[in-house]
Amino acid sequence: MSEAPAGEAPISEAAPPRVVIADDQTLVRGGFRMILGAAGIPVVAEAADGAQAVAEVLKHRPDVVLMDIRMPEMDGLEATRRILASQAGAGCRIIILTTFDLDQYVYTALTAGASGFLLKDVSPEQLVAAVRLVRWGDALLATCLG
Secondary structure (H helix, E strand, O other): OEOOOOOOOOEOOOOOOOEEEEOOOHHHHHHHHHHHHHOOOOEEEEEOOHHHHHHHHHHHOOOEEEEEOOOOOOOHHHHHHHHHHOOOOOOOEEEEEEOOOOHHHHHHHHHOOOOEEEEOOOOHHHHHHHHHHHHOOOOEEHHHHO
């Protein structure tokens, strides 16, 4: 068992990470949900824009967020900043997902506090491995799993 913040029950290392998926495309969210569900990883909420992502994370306090960069209302980078600046999001790990392989996105995502950066063309196995990896505090880039 690992240490838990004061006043909270210890986290079992065998317990699967709880995930929120934030992407403006319903089909992408559904695909990620199916992949994670098949691996025994529960998706506790979905969000279609950055503002909704912040609200869902504050409500559900997941271990990991899969966050698209380009979304309406608020982009994933600003949502990441707001989540990690909040007390409720302090222990949350965020993986930024995008279809755009741009160095500036990687730099900005990591500067915003994201734990990882993946392209959306990763395999299902790589996605599951990424969620499990960042849950325990490790960081990753798309090239680390390829």
